[in-house]
Amino acid sequence: MAGSAPPVGSVADMTGFDTLAIHAGQEPDPRTGAVVVPIYQTSTYKQDGVGGLRGGYEYSRSANPTRAALEEAMAALEVGARGLAFASGLAAEDTLLRTVCRPGDHVILPGDAYGGTFRLVNRVLTNWGLEHTPVPLSDLDAVRAAIRPNTKVVWCETPTNPLLGIADIAALATIAHESDALLVVDNTFASPYLQQPLTLGADVVVHSTTKYLGGHSDVVGGALVARNAALGEELVFHQNAMGAIAGPFDAWLVLRGIKTLGVRMDRHCTNAARVVDFLTTHPAVGRVFYPGLPDHPGLEIAVRQMSGFGGMVSFTLRGGEEAALKVCERVTVFTLGESLGGVESLIEHPGRMTHASVAGSPLEVPDDLVRLSVGIEDIEDLIADLSQALA
Numbered sequence: 605m606a607g608s609a610p611p612v613g614s615v616a617d618m619t620g621f622d623t624l625a626i627h628a629g630q631e632p633d634p635r636t637g638a639v640v641v642p643i644y645q646t647s648t649y650k651q652d653g654v655g656g657l658r659g660g661y662e663y664s665r666s667a668n669p670t671r672a673a674l675e676e677a678m679a680a681l682e683v684g685a686r687g688l689a690f691a692s693g694l695a696a697e698d699t700l701l702r703t704v705c706r707p708g709d710h711v712i713l714p715g716d717a718y719g720g721t722f723r724l725v726n727r728v729l730t731n732w733g734l735e736h737t738p739v740p741l742s743d744l745d746a747v748r749a750a751i752r753p754n755t756k757v758v759w760c761e762t763p764t765n766p767l768l769g770i771a772d773i774a775a776l777a778t779i780a781h782e783s784d785a786l787l788v789v790d791n792t793f794a795s796p797y798l799q800q801p802l803t804l805g806a807d808v809v810v811h812s813t814t815k816y817l818g819g820h821s822d823v824v825g826g827a828l829v830a831r832n833a834a835l836g837e838e839l840v841f842h843q844n845a846m847g848a849i850a851g852p853f854d855a856w857l858v859l860r861g862i863k864t865l866g867v868r869m870d871r872h873c874t875n876a877a878r879v880v881d882f883l884t885t886h887p888a889v890g891r892v893f894y895p896g897l898p899d900h901p902g903l904e905i906a907v908r909q910m911s912g913f914g915g916m917v918s919f920t921l922r923g924g925e926e927a928a929l930k931v932c933e934r935v936t937v938f939t940l941g942e943s944l945g946g947v948e949s950l951i952e953h954p955g956r957m958t959h960a961s962v963a964g965s966p967l968e969v970p971d972d973l974v975r976l977s978v979g980i981e982d983i984e985d986l987i988a989d990l991s992q993a994l995a
């Protein structure tokens with residue numbers, strides 16, 4: 605079996621993030637000179653004699669050149685040994701957890717984990733014998749106290765969804781490693797442009813590439829990046845054995861997206877900061893959740909481990925749930941919808957939409973909360989839209 609595909613390009617002489625985003629794994633096609641990695645829409649590969657593989661490719665569940673290019677680019681952007689691309693963020697998470705854990709093992713989850721992550725562990729992997737404890741990750745003593753002899757993974761999200769909490773990645777890595785557990789960081793909200801968890805001691809980074817990496821709300825995908833090659837190879841084995849791979853076209857869309865990740869994230873960050881300035885002084889708005897606010901308890905950590913505060917902003921309405929629903933329905937530039945991280949601004953009501961499945965659980969969110977994924981449109985139009993919707 606072609607367990608791992610050969611590298612498509614060389615990143616040895618590239619260092620800048622934007623250069624890597626455009627070129628890592630994405631050398632011009634050696635046969636035609638095509639500047640963009642082609643969509644290798646093929647399931648199988650001609651062998652030159654039995655077992656004579658050209659370039660290591662045998663069957664596209666095991667490896668595909670378009671997916672290999674994305675996997676190499678992801679490894680470069682997250683500064684890891686091995687990248688892997690999956691059909692969705694949750695497919696990546698499922699493969700990861702069933703690679704590093706065995707039935708009877710225990711996982712620490714963020715108290716406000718992404719709802720789908722919580723559901724995967726709480727409703728699916730529980731039946732497989734995985735134990736879990738939700739813990740507020742900003743409380744390091746609580747994390748230490750929750751570690752058990754069978755704890756295999758500390759699962760971290762930072763910033764969190766939808767309340768934009770911040771966890772200290774380096775401190776969590778120390779705690780996890782003292783107990784021979786792995787630190788996994790879901791880096792979907794920050795993207796590797798703003799935060800590189802493997803450089804802070806994390807063992808594996810998880811992405812929903814559906815969000816900022818894809819960046820255009822046109823693909824569902826996931827990725828893992830392992831810090832060390834041995835774990836990377838175990839993940840490659842399970843990726844092939846379990847089969848939840850990214851298809852060639854989806855891999856190509858994410859590759860296309862990440863070429864502009866840097867410029868998009870800069871604009872997401874500046875637009876979100878302007879939206880926060882507007883919201884914090886608006887009389888209809890209650891609390892604003894954004895890691896760059898001076899009263900945010902995680903500000904100091906965010907400044908230390910992130911190079912920007914990202915494009916996500918949540919806020920409560922003084923008028924309660926009714927007012928929150930009204931804002932969501934009155935906007936015209938923002939689009940009412942789930943997901944995040946695309947070029948277009950999105951608005952949603954977590955209590956009734958993305959977080960409806962966690963109602964009644966420890967992850968329940970306030971019903972007067974609205975979440976924004978601030979896009980890269982003209983900031984004047986975004987503020988005018990929020991202004992009329994809040995009036």
Ligand SMILES: *Cc1c(COP(=O)(O)O)cnc(C)c1O
Pocket residue numbers: 692693694695718720721761765790792793811812813814815824825826
């Ligand atoms: C969307 C999301 C996921 C799940 O990814 P899918 O691509 O929807 O499967 C996981 N974590 C976070 C933080 C997300 O926003």
